[in-house]
Amino acid sequence: MRRIALLCVLFSATAVFVAPPTVAAAPSTYTNPVSAGxxxxxxxxxxxxxxxxxxxxxxxxxxxxxxxxxxxxxxxxxxxxxxxxxxxxxxxxxxxxxxxxxxxxxxxxxxxxxxxxxxxxxxxxxxxxxxxxxxxxxxxxxxxxxxxxxxxxxxxxxxxxxxxxxxxxxxxxxxxxxxxxxxxxxxxxxxxxxxxxxxxxxxxxxxxxxxxxxxxxxxxxxxxxxxxxxxxxxxxxxxxxxxxxxxxxxxxxxxxxxxxxxxxxxxxxxxxxxxxxxxxxxxxxxxxxxxxxxxxxxxxxxxxxxxxxxxxxxxxxxxxxxxxxxxxxxxxxxxxxxxxxxxxxxxxxxxxxxxAPVSTWTVGSSFNAGLGGWGTTWPIATETDAGGYLSTSTAGTTLSNASVSGDLRVEGDLRASTGSVGLVVSQADANNRIVAWINRAQQRLVVDVTVAGMTTSASSPLPASFDYDSWHNVAAERRGSTLVTWVTADRLRDAVSTVTVTLPAGAVSSGRIGATSTGGVAAADNLGAAPLYPLPPARVPNPVLGAQLPAYSDEFTTGTTGWTWLRASAATVSGGQLVWPTQAAELVGGTNTASVLHRPVPAGDFVVETKLQFDGTAGNQQAGLVLYENDNRFLKLTHTVLPLAGGGGTVLHVTEFGKEAERPTTTPPTAVASAPMFGGPPALTTWLRLVYRYDAANNEHDVRMASSTDGVNWTWGGTWSLPRAGALRIGLVSMNATGATARFDYVRTYAVA
Missing domain, CATH: 2.115.10.20 (Glycosyl hydrolase domain; family 43)
Structure with missing residues (x-):
């Protein structure tokens, strides 16, 4: 056969399946947790x-x-x-x-x-x-x-x-x-x-x-x-x-x-x-x-x-x-x-x-219960691990009865004690087919595309340690004119060899799938084809800020009018900032000694944001926002300094999003500090946001965190839910260990768009 260079063309990406075999029905939907029951x-x-x-x-x-x-x-x-x-x-x-x-x-x-x-x-x-x-x-x-x-x-x-x-x-x-x-x-x-x-x-x-x-x-x-x-x-x-x-x-x-x-x-x-x-x-x-x-x-x-x-x-x-x-x-x-x-x-x-995940092929078989839609075939053998599988000691090809076309994933488990074994990705006839070979002689993954009897090849090396006598999964994904093929041991996205080709004009786009061998002892199992997964959707949009609510905002230009102190502190207003040295005080469990500067929240859903300069250097110093009900019920988003375990005194700067409330499984319920979430990286100046939404169906406060190091690009993190018991208030804290200073440029509250 004459070999020609691969040509770049497009062909139909619509999946059309011809005469699929009858297969056991797979679930069309699922519900988490999948281990329930x-x-x-x-x-x-x-x-x-x-x-x-x-x-x-x-x-x-x-x-x-x-x-x-x-x-x-x-x-x-x-x-x-x-x-x-x-x-x-x-x-x-x-x-x-x-x-x-x-x-x-x-x-x-x-x-x-x-x-x-x-x-x-x-x-x-x-x-x-x-x-x-x-x-x-x-x-x-x-x-x-x-x-x-x-x-x-x-x-x-x-x-x-x-x-x-x-x-x-x-x-x-x-x-x-x-x-x-x-x-x-x-x-x-x-x-x-x-x-x-x-x-x-x-x-x-x-x-x-x-x-x-x-x-x-x-x-x-x-x-x-x-x-x-x-x-x-x-x-x-x-x-x-x-x-x-x-x-x-x-x-x-x-x-x-x-x-x-x-x-x-x-x-x-x-x-x-x-x-x-x-x-x-x-x-x-x-x-x-x-x-x-x-x-x-x-x-x-x-x-x-x-x-x-x-x-x-x-x-x-x-x-x-x-x-x-x-x-x-x-x-x-x-x-x-x-x-x-x-x-x-x-x-x-x-x-x-x-x-639900796609768990059955449109065309394919595990050979555990017979041929399962296979026509001219290699004999079925059995072993403890694989169950039924196809095995041959002569050169030849085994194909599915039905044909497939369009954008597909085709895969199979292959092994060859001698010779080479291949996955037939699509075959109309011997002169028009696509095969991905585990080529033992060349020690390569070889993809052959044959059009009207002329074959072009692309390949990549298999490791010198490759064990040809054990099963390997060969998978090929075709989307448009692009075919990506790889070899793994266990389908865990750790390919040891991969080949990407652009299919030439006339490459077979409708045909049967199967396995092929050049001779010697070869085996194939779990051969099948399914429509290729769709391209992913756009990312879910992040929350959008609505109009600013001036009555619930403060630029710190004229003191702290409108705010209330819980446990007074040494904070001052200077140069358009609230300047607040960290306290040797805390809000955790029964230790409720830290000051909280707080004010009412608006009606309905809202976003509260602050711009914080924080120079902490020692473990557990922290400052930031809090949505506060009482000393044992609050959500806080802080720039926190924490020790690195095993770091010999090294500290980490983290955006820490914590919750404190009663643990519902204790009798009587007792107040506990949360195991926190961590968001994106903080900096010397960090913007912090809390997005509040009321979940009426569950009577809960749902609060999501976000942070930024430039005020423009935001890392949106997770959400804490807090069963609603009383009114929340917008608050600020600067606490845990002395030696640092928090400078709040503003607190701005917005409606949620």
Whole structure:
């Protein structure tokens, strides 16, 4: 065959499917939490699609079955689903009676991560007593082989807690990495070729107050480090928030949309998911899954403010744990907009019925129940992990009965002990087809586009360590004239090779899918095609300010007329500013000694904004806005200085959004300080905003925070909800530790447009 250069043309992007086979109905909608009715809680979820075509989820040790009459904790519980939204409990990684003898007394395994490496499932987990351990197994359910600790509890080279790990396999080299860290630094190190031990130097890649839960993916040539910060697990007072930075290397440096380095000593922008006032609080500790259309989904936990905690439960050692938060399994669409990921275009955690992930192909089969719409085919074989699959020892091609066309995602799990094996992306006939090959002889991913018998090729190298004898997922996404193809072990956006081509004129746009082999022993499984996911919508617009309300605003030009002091302070008005040295006083729990300068709020919804200059340098100094009801019921947004855990006296500057109110699950309800949310980075001068809306349906104050370092570009953060009991007032504070000065240029209140 003659080879020609690829030509750039466009063809129809409308998906048209011909004679699809009958498949089991998949749910068209779902409602969070997706674990409802199966387990009561499922914190820190990790997820993988097994080679049997089913999804498996793994969670932190927790009392997952209290509603079923089982009050005890389960050690790293496992769920299974055919569609990402209908889950069944299928067991635990460890039975309580089978805990490893080397575990320190009192260990509670946390935060599992799951990967598929060279034919084995690698499950890492954190230990509450310190350190990260590894088990491997031939299926998503084991049986598991214990590899012990791969990161020590201390002395790992990372200054933070040795928990919250995730693996990553890099493109081109196939090098494995481990990301870990908590409270307040995230680190990364290279692993050995078998992904069973650390071998490289430990590199710090991110730090921030309560930063943890790192999860690395690669998309469009960039590496994205997802993480969570603020308070994860304090019931209705959890402020967990998912954020992200990106880099051109898995070792960083990672930067946010505003250009801040994740190693900067500030809170960060790049918010992916935050509480939105709809009853879900503390969304975080995420993983990512991709459905059969190519749409990404954020997998995470969150807490229902209406049912936030368990009563006392028994841990695996027979001890009692009180006030454990309920953190069920959540799932929401992850959109990539202008190069950055965000959940539901910025709408946050979902409630009510949502369009479900695509979990069945229009054309395709897992071969677990026969051919499933396949015509001329290779013989079906079986094995424990994959179930049914297609296998051949001769050269040839197996194709679906039905044809597909338009914008598609086509994928399959392939392996070849000898020769080369390929994914048939589309075939009209032998002279008109598109094939993505795992080419063993060339050690490359090769994409062949054949038009009227003439073939053009594009390729990229496979790693020298590539294991051709184990399953790899080959996926191809065609949108218009662009075809992107990549190879992964487990569909977790860690491609080891990728090829992008522009399809030439006449390239087949309607045909059958399948697998092909050049000879030798080859196998194919989970072959299918589905319409490609739609392009993401525009981001949800941020709140818009209406007219300024002069009666509720102050430029601080003539004193503090209209304001009232709660506990007088040494603040003065000078040069058009309220100048207020920080006090050695606080508003937390029963310690209510700080001054509050306050005034009434307008009727209806409103926005209050201040411009704050703050020169804090010592831990816990803070100043900013407060919406105040009384000393035990308020919301505050401050520029706060906090110590960096393990930083040897180093401090962080954060935008801190906190809530204090009665904890609803205590009898009688007692006042507590919130586990705060953190917004974007503050500066020497920071603009702070609180957007107030009254939620009449739930009789709640819903308040969203925003901050800016130039008064023009704003980082919009999460929302706290406060059950309405009494009237709020607009207030200012400057407190916690002496030695700093807050200078408020103004307080301006606006209607909400």
């Amino acid at each position: 199966t387990v009561d809680t499922f914190p820190d979820p990790a997820m993988i699609r097994g080679k049997d075509g089913l999804w498996y989820a793994y969670g932190t040790t927790n009392p997952i079955r209290v509603s079923a009459g089982d009050p005890n904790e389960h050690i790293l519980p496992i769920l299974r689903s055919p569609d990402l939204v209908s889950w069944t409990y299928v067991g635990d990684v460890y039975a309580v009676s089978a805990k490893p003898s080397w575990w320190p007394s009192g260990t509670r395994p946390w935060a599992p991560d799951i990967r598929y490496v060279d034919g084995q499932y690698h499950l890492t987990y954190s230990m509450s007593t310190g350190g990260i351990a590894l088990v491997t197994g031939p299926t998503p359910l084991g049986p598991w082989t214990d590899h012990g600790r791969i990161v020590p509890g201390s002395g790992s080279g990372c200054p933070s807690g040795s928990i919250d790990q995730a693996m990553y396999t890099d493109i081109g080299t196939g090098a494995h990495y481990l990301i870990w860290g908590s409270y307040d630094t995230i680190c990364v190190s290279r692993m050995n070729a078998t992904a069973t031990a650390l071998t490289g130097a430990v590199t710090q890649i991110a730090r921030g107050r309560r930063m943890e839960g790192g999860f690395l993916v690669r998309r469009d040539g960039m590496y994205y480090l997802f993480y969570s910060d603020a308070g994860c697990c304090d019931g209705a007072f959890s402020g967990y928030t998912v954020k992200v930075g990106r880099a051109s290397s898995p070792l960083g440096p990672f930067t946010t949309p505003s250009g801040r380095n994740l190693m900067d000593l500030t809170s960060k922008d790049g918010i992916v998911l935050a509480g939105n006032g709809n009853g879900w609080v503390g969304p975080g500790h995420n993983a990512i899954q991709t459905d059969l259309s190519g749409q990404d989904w954020l997998v995470y936990h969150a807490i229902a403010s209406s049912n936030p905690e368990f009563g006392p439960v028994t841990n695996p050692w027979g001890g009692t744990i009180s006030n454990l938060s309920r953190r069920p399994l959540m799932l929401d669409r992850l959109d990539w907009i202008d190069g950055w990921p965000v959940v539901r275009a910025g709408a946050g955690p979902s409630t009510g019925a949502q369009p």
